Amino acid sequence: MAWLLDLDGVVWLGGHAIAGAPEAVARLRAAGERVVFVTNFSMTRVAEHEERLAAIGIPATGDVVSSATAAADLVEPGESVLVVGGPGVVEEVGKRGARVVTDTDAGADVVVVGLTFDFDYAVLRKASAAVRAGARLVGTNDDATYPTGEGLLPGAGALLAAVAVASGTAATVAGKPNQPMADAVLALVGPGPHTMVGDRPDTDGLFAQRLGARFALVLSGVTTAAQLPVLPTPDLMAADLGALVAAELA
């Protein structure tokens, strides 16, 4: 059994550790629990996630699964891939043995869309043209927004929707709560029963259901007490990860 922790809204928010989260991870590990971090945020390279976690006192080498990894798993080695996304997606597609292309005049087998700040009409035009010409459309995740210290910003789902609409094609989505992400997580931790801790019922809660895991909702992210009750119904609920782990290990 493993503890699968979402990052944004569970471990950190706007780049700052949520109080008590590093200590909670240490307590779980001291109790012999496997802890893995499961994030839909694809822009950052996995090694950078690991460094950021280490910087707040959480060693995490080899313990991070991002939606970029799950998206890259939908690409075959040797394929040419137009990446509309950040360094995290470029790296994972490269690791998979596929070729990242920027000029699609020669055609692309796959278009992978993730979160990037370099998105404009020219990018949308190129990506949708590649899909219309036959490329498969893959999204890292379809979150409409993601939480930052400056409030909610447009997420990968907003960019993916633009490409999908412009190309007239529905995307295959890799990240939580979808099966490719479940496959990537289970490849790392093996069969459950696991506990999925998250702040979003529509991604983390549904992902827990897909894994057959317990869903632990924490109120330290996008879901507030005023929004309760939520579906799917959490198996566990706490103000934050620290309180959750204190109650579970008591």
Ligand SMILES: [Mg+2]
């Ligand atoms: Mg979250």
